[in-house]
Amino acid sequence: MGLMETTNKPHDRLAAWLAEDMASVNGLIRERMASEHAPRIPEVTAHLVEAGGKRLRPMMTLAAARLCGYDGPYHVHLAATVEFIHTATLLHDDVVDESAQRRGRPTANLLWDNKSSVLVGDYLFARSFQLMVETGSLRVLDILANASATIAEGEVLQLSAAQDLATDEDIYLKVVRGKTAALFAAATEVGGVIAAAAPEQIAALHRYGDALGIAFQIVDDLLDYGGTTQVIGKNVGDDFRERKLTLPVIKAVAAADEEERAFWSRVIEKGDQREGDLERAMELMARHGTLAATRDAALGWAAQAKSALELLPAHELRDMLRDLADYVVERVA
Template sequence: MSLDDASTKPHDRLGAYLARDMEAVNVLIRTRMASEHAPRIPEVTAHLVEAGGKRLRPMLTLAAARMMGYQGPYHVHLAATVEFIHTATLLHDDVVDESRQRRGRPTANLLWDNKSSVLVGDYLFSRSFQLMVETGSLRVLDILANASATIAEGEVLQLTAAQDLRTDERIYLQVVRGKTAALFSAATEVGGVIAGASDDQVSALFTYGDALGVAFQMVDDLLDYGGAAAVIGKNVGDDFRERKLTLPVIRAVAHANAAERAFWERVIEKGDQREGDLEEAMRLLARHGALEATRAEALAWSAKARDALTRLPQHELNDMLADLADYVVARVR
């Protein structure tokens, strides 16, 4: 499957189907990210918001609401809320990770400073809560507030787990469900809630978002050891250089002999990385089938996402969301 063929990109088809709603979301985002007293806020926010991201998370909210027959205005508020939460976490993540590139462009903390990134991220979190309150739904507020807390919890857990070789797949999944899947599942869940979907349908939407988010993150972790920079928006090997213990490395460490474990302890735990270490890491990942195993796990989560959609109404959007679940993992075929 070619990444250059627009007809093969479900998120593009999803964007075309939801174009009118997405334009309303973009107008609302631009309006709410403005600041009368602090012009740096829209400067920093616009750098990331206008950077050409796919806006996948807000599209999931819109798609869930439309698929469940919603005709009101508040799916737009919720989609903007989800994008603000996502943007806030990216601003904070880049400070924590000391990142220099995001979506192929210099990060906000590099162009401005860490203080600006943290404070503008805080501003966007505050704006997101203003937006979700406007829907008048306590259930929506509960879902998105819990998701925000879960995201922060996942990031803190990653701080302690990322460079500890004792981190296993259970902890890894907990981190992924926190820092990535929590917002995917909240995005789809609130779309169903605002549309008045049944409890079983809302549960199915949650399961779809959760499984899609897990698959999405696993593929990103996989692409770090072999994807094109244009596809992943960062340089190959960034996770290795940042000493992140992602699933491919966890799988390789689990099968390592004494010499191989000593290598991982040096480069991941101690941070003593030398020329040729990334190539050696790639060799060990290949030797133990870690990349293939990670891809198989991502495929299983993608299948779980597709299965959840069978509990939802037949709809054009249902088919697009199913294709999206396939596409997420097709990036590494």
């Protein structure tokens, strides 16, 4: 217990508590990302899987299962499934976004090419479905298949909504629920399902993951205008340069006068960005208090996540999941 007592961050405490399970998950991931005929598959996968990510989503699956009393083997399969789905979506996202950096390292599409990233992502999706089937649970298959479809739907919606000033907070929430929260919610929900938890506890786990995922993405979008490259693993202002309508900008557009709206139309819709435009955007967001309002929204979703946990058994894992909700928003609190 020494490590757990000296480790302050909740995801580190989770990792310590779940160390044995996570070792099994990592072993299964390495085994299933192998390919006898296409060595590029494990090369590309390893670049991302071993890039030092926190493995937050698979840990949420393991924690939910253990919290609900599960002692079988299949929470490991589900955690690996969740990580494969996440990795596949990252590979695809970086191609769509033409990204050059992920977790502070060059992206796979930059080191190899777009074709490799897309096809390896497809391979990982296929592997994830093989792992799901091995659990023998149609309910689990239904949840994770729906989540995979929702993720793709969210990404496609973002394509049409990202540079349209008509995009409002409802559309933004649909995008976030798709691209981020769907997998968080599925990750915790399947942990409860495999443990045969009570229906109200499974529903609570879903609500927790959904709210946590929304808070997580809002914080990520906020940090793009107030974080550091070291913290966010990408360049500050990338969302602005990529003309993404995230919550701070959506709120600024909603509050804009005619002259301000013309500015947003030029830089976001038309892509006519000039020197000093990022600073002007920041000034407008400060004028209308949209960064503070976005921060409040993130804190509100984190509070909803913590509230959902009240239906779950008293357990140190429940406490860690609650602390995780605080930690997700800590950087902007």
